[in-house]
Each structure stands twice: as structure tokens, then as C-alpha cells.
Amino acid sequence: MSPATPEDDLTKLLKCAAIEPGLRSILCFDASQEAFELVAARMETLLRAAGVKAIRSVILSRSDSEDDLWGQLRLLAGERGPRLEWKPGRLISAGGELVLVQIPDLTRLSLAAQRACVTLLSSDAGHLERHGQAHTWATNYCWLSACPRARIGELSPHLIDRFVLRTSLPEGRTTRQQRIAWIRSQLEERERKPSITAPEVELRQGTISVSGDLLPTVLRIAGEETPSPRREITLARLAVSLARLEGKPVADAGSVQAAARLIGLKETAKDVEQQKPEPPPISREELETDKAPPPVADSPVTKPAAPGAPAPLTETEADTRSLETIEPDQVEILAASAVPANPYEEDAAPVQRELLSLRLPPRRTTAARSNEGIIVGTEPAHHLSDIAWVSTILEAAKYQRVRQRRGGKLLITRSDLRANRRAPVPHRALVVVLDHTCLGGVDWQTAIGPHIFWAYTQRAMAGVIQVGAKDADGNTPLRARLVTGRNLLAPAVIQAFESPAGAATPLAHGLDLALHYLRHSLQHGRGKVDGARLVVVTDGLGNIPLAASQAGELTAPAGAQGMEDALKIAAEFKKLPGVDRFLLYPGNEFLPDLPERYRVALGGDSAEMVEAAGGAP
Amino acid sequence: MATRKKVTAKAGSKPAIWVMPYEWIVGQDQVKMALEIAWVAPQVGGVLLSGQRGTGKSTVVRAFTLMVNRRLPVTLPINATEDRVVGGWRIEELLQGKHKWMPGLLEEANGNVLYVDEVNLLDDHIVNLLLDVTSTGVLVVQREGRDETKPVRFTLIGTMNPSEGLLRPQLIDRFSLCANVSASEDRAGVLEKVLLYDAALTMDRNGNHEAAWDEWQAAIQSDQTKATNLAAARSRLQEVTIPDAIYAHCVSIGKLFGVEGHRADFLMALAGKALAAMDHQKAVSKEHLKRVAPLVLQHRRAGGQAGGWSKEDEKRLNDELAK
Numbered sequence: 001m002s003p004a005t006p007e008d009d010l011t012k013l014l015k016c017a018a019i020e021p022g023l024r025s026i027l028c029f030d031a032s033q034e035a036f037e038l039v040a041a042r043m044e045t046l047l048r049a050a051g052v053k054a055i056r057s058v059i060l061s062r063s064d065s066e067d068d069l070w071g072q073l074r075l076l077a078g079e080r081g082p083r084l085e086w087k088p089g090r091l092i093s094a095g096g097e098l099v100l101v102q103i104p105d106l107t108r109l110s111l112a113a114q115r116a117c118v119t120l121l122s123s124d125a126g127h128l129e130r131h132g133q134a135h136t137w138a139t140n141y142c143w144l145s146a147c148p149r150a151r152i153g154e155l156s157p158h159l160i161d162r163f164v165l166r167t168s169l170p171e172g173r174t175t176r177q178q179r180i181a182w183i184r185s186q187l188e189e190r191e192r193k194p195s196i197t198a199p200e201v202e203l204r205q206g207t208i209s210v211s212g213d214l215l216p217t218v219l220r221i222a223g224e225e226t227p228s229p230r231r232e233i234t235l236a237r238l239a240v241s242l243a244r245l246e247g248k249p250v251a252d253a254g255s256v257q258a259a260a261r262l263i264g265l266k267e268t269a270k271d272v273e274q275q276k277p278e279p280p281p282i283s284r285e286e287l288e289t290d291k292a293p294p295p296v297a298d299s300p301v302t303k304p305a306a307p308g309a310p311a312p313l314t315e316t317e318a319d320t321r322s323l324e325t326i327e328p329d330q331v332e333i334l335a336a337s338a339v340p341a342n343p344y345e346e347d348a349a350p351v352q353r354e355l356l357s358l359r360l361p362p363r364r365t366t367a368a369r370s371n372e373g374i375i376v377g378t379e380p381a382h383h384l385s386d387i388a389w390v391s392t393i394l395e396a397a398k399y400q401r402v403r404q405r406r407g408g409k410l411l412i413t414r415s416d417l418r419a420n421r422r423a424p425v426p427h428r429a430l431v432v433v434l435d436h437t438c439l440g441g442v443d444w445q446t447a448i449g450p451h452i453f454w455a456y457t458q459r460a461m462a463g464v465i466q467v468g469a470k471d472a473d474g475n476t477p478l479r480a481r482l483v484t485g486r487n488l489l490a491p492a493v494i495q496a497f498e499s500p501a502g503a504a505t506p507l508a509h510g511l512d513l514a515l516h517y518l519r520h521s522l523q524h525g526r527g528k529v530d531g532a533r534l535v536v537v538t539d540g541l542g543n544i545p546l547a548a549s550q551a552g553e554l555t556a557p558a559g560a561q562g563m564e565d566a567l568k569i570a571a572e573f574k575k576l577p578g579v580d581r582f583l584l585y586p587g588n589e590f591l592p593d594l595p596e597r598y599r600v601a602l603g604g605d606s607a608e609m610v611e612a613a614g615g616a617p
Numbered sequence: 618m619a620t621r622k623k624v625t626a627k628a629g630s631k632p633a634i635w636v637m638p639y640e641w642i643v644g645q646d647q648v649k650m651a652l653e654i655a656w657v658a659p660q661v662g663g664v665l666l667s668g669q670r671g672t673g674k675s676t677v678v679r680a681f682t683l684m685v686n687r688r689l690p691v692t693l694p695i696n697a698t699e700d701r702v703v704g705g706w707r708i709e710e711l712l713q714g715k716h717k718w719m720p721g722l723l724e725e726a727n728g729n730v731l732y733v734d735e736v737n738l739l740d741d742h743i744v745n746l747l748l749d750v751t752s753t754g755v756l757v758v759q760r761e762g763r764d765e766t767k768p769v770r771f772t773l774i775g776t777m778n779p780s781e782g783l784l785r786p787q788l789i790d791r792f793s794l795c796a797n798v799s800a801s802e803d804r805a806g807v808l809e810k811v812l813l814y815d816a817a818l819t820m821d822r823n824g825n826h827e828a829a830w831d832e833w834q835a836a837i838q839s840d841q842t843k844a845t846n847l848a849a850a851r852s853r854l855q856e857v858t859i860p861d862a863i864y865a866h867c868v869s870i871g872k873l874f875g876v877e878g879h880r881a882d883f884l885m886a887l888a889g890k891a892l893a894a895m896d897h898q899k900a901v902s903k904e905h906l907k908r909v910a911p912l913v914l915q916h917r918r919a920g921g922q923a924g925g926w927s928k929e930d931e932k933r934l935n936d937e938l939a940k
Binding site: 127156161215226357 | 675676695696697698701706709714715719735740741765778782799804807808818850
């Protein structure tokens with residue numbers, strides 16, 4: 001067997017998914033848009049090679065609503081005027097077609113689409129019960145999704161667990177030369193369209209027998225405690241599919257090891273040690289009673305056969321089809337694919353998602369109805385504000401033939417009225433510029449407490465600008481970092497408060513980020529914030545000039561430029577209406593007048609933080 | 618559209634929608650017991666299956682209803698709109714100037730099972746409709762020019778992953794029994810059946826029903842036998858008696874676990890009766906109570922939705938029954 005290349009791994013994985021419906025949900029880590037599209041094209045080709053005749057591709061994004069996905073009534077022009085027609089949603093599968101669902105960024109999927117995925121992925125049947133339509137169908141989907149590895153904590157494990165196969169598609173062109181060469185090739189590509197024919201592949205459709213050591217090996221590699229039984233089922237399915245692909249008569253422990261390697265599951269030294277022949281997992285009762293395994297010829301992939309005694313191939317059809325042509329550039333990009341270091345990143349990723357992220361958003365406003373949030377759907381209207389006119393007219397249109405026999409004007413009744421359902425919109429914002437390098441030894445949590453309380457009671461959106469935080473993800477220490485959340489309870493915001501101190505203090509950049517964030521919150525978009533609170537926690541000793549932060553490199557000794565920049569930006573906050581400004585500072589015996597300079601620049605209140613009881617918090 | 622595929626589970630026929638046979642569900646004894654009790658004694662009313670991802674909650678419900686009803690359960694999906702839940706006019710007919718009523722899912726499920734997958738993700742508005750009907754047993758339709766009242770009774774079966782949120786207290790109360798679904802301890806057995814199922818599907822796709830067909834047929838045949846046995850147990854239910862001592866235990870166990878109201882006491886007696894009928898017993902015994910008590914009590918205690926049933930709870934129950 002020739003040594004495996006990364007391309008082999010990805011192609012093998014896709015082939016397995018093509019021949020085994022139970023493996024048709026794939027998550028690609030860190031895939032560029034280009035790489036993702038190529039994988040999707042490859043997947044479609046392989047599905048056709050595996051005998052799937054009708055394939056419809058659907059791309060899901062953050063704008064998909066429930067009506068888009070499940071179906072809606074639409075108005076069409078007819079000879080006798082407008083007519084209504086039911087338009088099935090994009091996820092409705094009919095007529096035996098396979099729906100290839102592509103999700104270029106799982107973290108940017110709309111809530112409606114996430115809920116649809118949870119409903120349909122891994123399910124035997126799909127159900128539609130909407131707008132007078134009732135439909136039940138056998139699910140026939142292939143799910144292909146991409147997600148940045150660093151953001152996997154933003155996703156619900158309930159959703160992500162349903163993507164059973166994992167692969168990694170890091171950007172292959174990392175050097176300057178590679179990128180230049182790629183631009184050239186792209187430009188030349190406009191002129192010519194060369195293509196090569198990929199080697200023919202055999203997608204074996206038959207079934208094979210399972211050796212007695214397969215299941216024990218699956219269980220050993222999957223480990224004693226797996227967070228989801230889907231993982232060991234996937235490993236077993238992948239092992240059987242790989243053996244089928246390779247034309248083996250029996251799937252055995254070797255197939256399992258190959259499958260584990262393909263998705264990045266590692267065998268521990270203990271596992272390898274334990275790889276000794278084991279008795280087949282057939283119970284005594286099974287052997288003694290009529291439940292004994294039937295002849296293999298009658299049972300394709302069924303009861304484990306004794307180790308070392310492979311059963312004959314019971315393949316019913318070895319369907320040989322060929323791959324369509326692929327472009328040479330595709331080969332290069334797909335070759336960059338890699339087996340993920342850890343296929344189940346979500347187990348260790350910090351939790352960054354909203355609590356109950358798959359639930360429909362709660363309604364928070366009880367007094368005046370807000371019509372500023374993003375529309376997430378429609379619902380029967382109980383009052384006349386924020387009417388969804390299109391939905392209302394469509395609802396009324398259904399009854400027009402009954403209500404007015406002779407034609408005439410559109411009649412809308414109270415029961416037709418539909419209102420927009422909107423995501424809740426915060427009307428307050430708390431922005432904290434937190435200088436992590438000055439927090440040692442002071443009780444900053446107590447000092448900031450009243451502001452946190454204010455933000456909580458106001459259901460304010462939250463933004464924390466980390467200045468001088470020790471950054472775990474490799475961000476340059478010359479820059480501050482903005483972390484935002486829908487409210488203070490967002491895990492990412494909570495984590496931002498808890499970072500340890502780093503080396504540099506890019507205070508000017510932090511204030512600059514805060515200024516832009518506040519301007520955007522107060523002045524942009526429909527759901528604007530009408531009141532904000534800025535809390536700057538710093539000793540004022542910013543040592544990175546703004547220009548150095550923006551450029552990402554410090555070319556000359558900083559001197560006092562960092563502080564001067566910070567003071568200059570601090571003075572800008574006074575121009576923002578509706579922003580209450582607060583400065584919290586630790587005592588500084590060397591530059592006692594510095595906090596006062598910042599307070600004057602900010603134009604707000606200031607307070608000195610007291611020393612922490614028992615030393616640094 | 619308005620189509621529903623007939624899903625058969627008859628020996629000798631090919632299903633339109635493949636669902637794993639009930640017999641091939643490995644382990645999950647408590648889950649199976651809860652579903653079977655609710656079918657044998659429909660007055661029980663509802664079963665909640667709560668468990669982590671990938672534990673086969675939906676599969677077991679579909680397999681069970683296919684076994685006992687020969688069709689998939691009436692399913693209330695999280696994409697459902699109000700008109701499909703309580704009923705509405707047929708759109709196609711309306712557009713032609715005719716009016717024909719289309720019963721909603723609550724009415725379709727009358728006398729049978731209503732299954733809600735991901736019940737904790739259901740829209741609050743739909744939950745309210747569900748609560749209205751399950752608490753009164755009456756479906757009131759006052760919309761789109763209709764004003765009617767219909768008696769409706771069904772067994773509500775819900776599945777959920779508690780990591781995505783718990784249920785409102787009013788809704789949890791509608792589920793008489795609650796089983797925690799965890800991964801089967803017989804992991805090899807699960808894998809074996811999954812691969813067997815995959816093989817049957819592969820053979821079906823290839824148009825060859827010879828090899829896997831026998832195994833499939835045997836499983837379906839076994840399911841039919843099981844369904845027949847459950848039907849017999851259902852007919853025996855009224856013959857089962859409850860000794861006075863068992864009544865007393867129902868009350869004392871309810872008190873011991875601090876559940877509010879008397880519904881838990883009643884449900885323990887009723888579920889025990891169903892279990893006795895399934896076991897071909899003429900009277901409910903302590904052993905029956907011991908088996909059904911966790912299903913009735915665990916979600917009714919304070920914080921019970923997330924708490925489950927511990928070994929300490931088991932010990933307390935045993936001590937009480939030993940009195």
C-alpha cells in the first residue's frame with residue numbers, strides 16, 4: 001500500500017460518506033470559501049458516482065427564515081390576476097432526490113436554520129406542519145459544513161454532535177510565493193480551462209462481513225466514556241465503508257484503525273498493547289440457541305464472525321463508476337486538507353455560546369412594543385404595531401375567493417393580521433475598557449460592581465475592551481481586543497474579565513476601540529442604543545502609541561506617545577451624547593496627577609480603587 | 618402537498634420510511650417500560666424521554682409507535698404553525714373558493730400518540746396550545762370563523778436534550794412518566810444492531826432483499842408478537858387489582874419524595890397496574906411499585922428535571938417499601 005497523502009484522506013472520507021448514508025454529515029474545520037466549494041463539488045461528484053441520481057444543492061446562511069427553509073405561500077402573476085401558490089421550502093426533500101446541504105460557516109447560521117438542522121440531521125423522517133401543509137418524508141440529505149476551529153465553542157453541542165465526520169482544510173497557500181503563484185494561475189485560468197481526468201474509482205455498493213475483532217477495536221479506540229454514542233457508531237460505519245471501498249471481503253480491526261486515523265482519533269499506547277486476539281463478542285446463549293448467527297451468505301454485515309475466519313464476500317453489486325474531471329488547482333487545494341488533530345474539538349473548547357442557543361429568543365419588552373430588532377419571523381398580531389404586511393396580505397389572500405364571490409378589493413380581517421417577530425434589542429450598552437496590567441493588588445471587582453449591576457438591570461449589551469491582557473490565541477500584545485456579547489451573561493464577556501495581565505499596555509488602542517464601538521452602537525443600525533455607560537479601568541500608563549497598535553509593530557521607543565494618544569482619544573468621548581463616563585484607577589504615588597488628567601479628558605466621574613484584601617485578586 | 622407517507626411495519630412489505638425495528642433497540646429498558654406502560658394504560662397520559670445527544674431517543678419512540686400502531690406517530694415538529702396544531706382551512710380548497718376544514722395535529726392524534734421531538738425547543742405559543750388541550754382534554758377552536766369544541770385525548774410523548782433547556786413546570790406536569798435516556802451499557806450490542814440495520818438499508822438500495830431480508834423480517838415478526846402481547850395486557854388491565862397495602866405505599870412514597878399534589882400517588886398505582894398486566898400478574902406488588910416509582914417521581918420533585926434518580930433515592934424507596 002502506498003503511503004497515504006492528505007488528499008487521499010479527504011477523498012477517502014468523502015467516498016465513505018458517498019456510499020454510507022449514515023456518514024453523510026461532514027464538518028470541515030478552518031475551510032476557506034474556495035476550499036469548501038471544492039469539497040462540495042467533489043462530494044456531489046462522488047454521490048453521483050455512488051449511484052445517487054437526483055441531487056439538489058442548498059446553501060444555508062444567516063438569512064434563512066423558517067418560511068425559506070420549510071415553505072411558504074407566494075403570490076404569482078396569473079392570467080386572471082395574482083394567484084397564490086405553495087412554494088416548498090429549500091429543505092423539503094421530495095421525489096427521491098438527495099439534498100446536498102452546504103453550510104459555509106456553521107457559526108453564522110440563522111437560528112431557524114440551526115433548529116432545522118437539529119430536526120433533520122440524523123433523523124429517519126422529516127415532518128412539515130406549516131401553513132395548511134402536512135408532509136412526512138424519508139430524509140435523504142448530505143450535510144456539508146465548515147466552521148473555524150477557534151469558534152466551535154459558539155455552537156451548541158446538540159447541533160455539532162450531529163456532524164459525524166470531521167476533517168480539516170487549513171489554508172494551503174501560506175507563503176508569499178504560493179499566494180502570488182495562485183493569483184497568476186487564477187488570471188491564466190481566465191484564458192484557458194485545462195482539466196485532467198482523475199483516476200477511476202470504484203465505489204463498491206455491496207455489503208461485506210464483519211470480523212469478530214471489529215467491534216472490540218471500535219470500543220477500545222472510542223474509549224471508556226465517550227460523550228456521545230454517535231462517535232463509536234461513526235467509527236464502526238467508517239471502518240465498514242472503508243473496507244467496502246477497498247474491496248475487502250471482511251471489515252476487521254485493521255479497518256477500524258484505518259478509519260480512526262482518517263478522522264484523527266488516536267490510539268493510546270494502552271490501546272495498542274491491548275491489541276491481542278479476543279474472543280468474538282458472541283454470547284453463549286447465542287451459540288447454543290436458534291439465535292446463533294445465520295450463514296454469512298444470508299447475513300451481510302451482521303453477527304461478528306470468528307477472528308481469523310473471514311466470511312466470503314456477499315457483495316451483491318460492485319458498481320464501478322468514474323469520477324468526473326477535476327481541475328488541477330482543485331487538486332492542490334484539496335491536497336492541503338489534513339486529518340484534524342482532534343476531531344471533537346467541542347469537548348475542550350471554551351463555552352462561548354449563548355445559554356439555550358437553540359431556543360427562540362424570549363420577549364423582553366412588556367410596555368411599548370419594540371420594532372427595532374432583527375425580524376426572525378412572524379406571528380399572529382395582537383395589536384396594530386409592527387404589522388408584517390406581506391404575511392398579512394398572504395394570509396388574507398387565502399380567503400378572498402370565499403369572502404368575495406364577485407371579486408373586488410382585498411378584504412383583510414382581524415385574524416389575518418400578522419406582526420413581525422423580532423429578536424430582542426438592548427437599548428443600553430455597558431462598555432468597559434479594562435487595563436489588565438494595572439489590576440494587581442486592587443479590588444477592582446468591587447469598584448466596578450455598581451456598573452455591572454446597572455448593566456444587568458438594564459439588560460444592556462456588553463463590550464469589554466481588553467487592554468494588556470495575556471492573549472492565549474496569539475493576538476499581538478500591541479493591540480487591545482474588543483469582546484462583545486448580547487448581555488453580560490455571554491460567556492465570552494465573562495471570560496474577558498478574567499484574563500491575566502500581559503506585557504504591554506495599548507491603552508490608546510483600547511480607548512480607540514471603545515470610541516468606535518460606542519459610536520457604532522449609538523449611531524448605526526435600526527436597533528440603536530439610546531444610552532451607554534463607559535467605564536475605564538486604568539492607571540493611565542499606556543505605553544503603546546496608537547500608530548504602533550494600528551500597524552501591528554513598534555518601530556521606535558514609545559516614550560510618552562502612548563499616554564498622549566490615550567488622553568487625546570479620551571477627550572473624544574465627551575462628544576458622544578448619552579454616554580456616562582467613569583474612570584476607576586489604582587493609586588499611583590509616582591504620577592499622582594495622571595488620573596486627574598484622564599478624568600478631565602473624559603469629562604466624567606472618577607474613583608480610586610481600594611487595595612484588595614489579602615493581596616492581588 | 619398535504620401528503621403523509623404510509624409507513625408500514627408489516628412482515629413481507631417494504632417500508633417507505635425505514636425505522637429500526639423495536640427489537641433491535643438494545644438496552645434502554647426503562648425507556649421501553651415507560652412507553653409500554655403508557656400504551657397499556659392510556660390514562661397515564663404522557664411520557665418524557667430526556668437524555669444527552671446521540672442516545673437514540675427519537676429512534677426508540679418511532680420504533681415503538683411503528684410496532685404498536687403500524688405507522689409513525691403523529692408528530693408535532695418544532696416548525697409547526699398554529700393552524701396545523703389546532704386545525705385550519707385547506708388552503709388549496711380555499712383558493713378555489715371552497716372551504717374544507719383540515720384537522721390539526723391535536724385532533725389527528727386523538728386516541729393515539731402525539732410525539733413532540735425536541736419538546737424543549739418548541740415555541741412558547743405552541744406550548745400554550747398544547748397545555749390548554751392536555752390539561753382540559755378539550756380542543757377549543759375559535760379561529761378563522763369557526764367556534765367548536767371537541768374532546769381530545771392522546772398520549773403525549775416528548776423527547777429532549779436537557780442541555781438545551783428544561784421544560785416549563787406546567788408542561789412537565791403533563792408528562793406523567795419521565796425516563797432518563799442514557800447510552801446503553803451494551804455498547805457492542807448497539808454497534809452490532811446498527812451495522813445490521815445499515816446492511817439492510819444497503820441491500821434495499823441495491824434492490825436486493827435476499828440477504829438482509831430474513832433478519833429484518835424476523836425482527837418485524839418479533840415486533841408484531843410484542844405488539845400482540847401488549848394489546849393483550851391492555852385488555853387485562855381492568856382485571857388487575859391493587860391491594861390496600863399498595864395504595865398506602867403509593868401515598869407514603871409520594872410523601873417521602875416531597876412531590877406536590879396527589880397526581881403522583883395515582884400515577885404510581887396506575888402505572889403499577891399496567892406493569893402487572895404486562896407481567897401477567899393479577900395484582901400490583903411492591904416490586905411493580907419499585908420499578909415504576911422512578912418514572913413517576915423523578916421529574917416531579919423540586920429540581921427533579923435535571924436531577925434524575927440517584928442511588929440514594931433508590932435506597933430510600935427500598936427502605937419505604939420494606940416497611
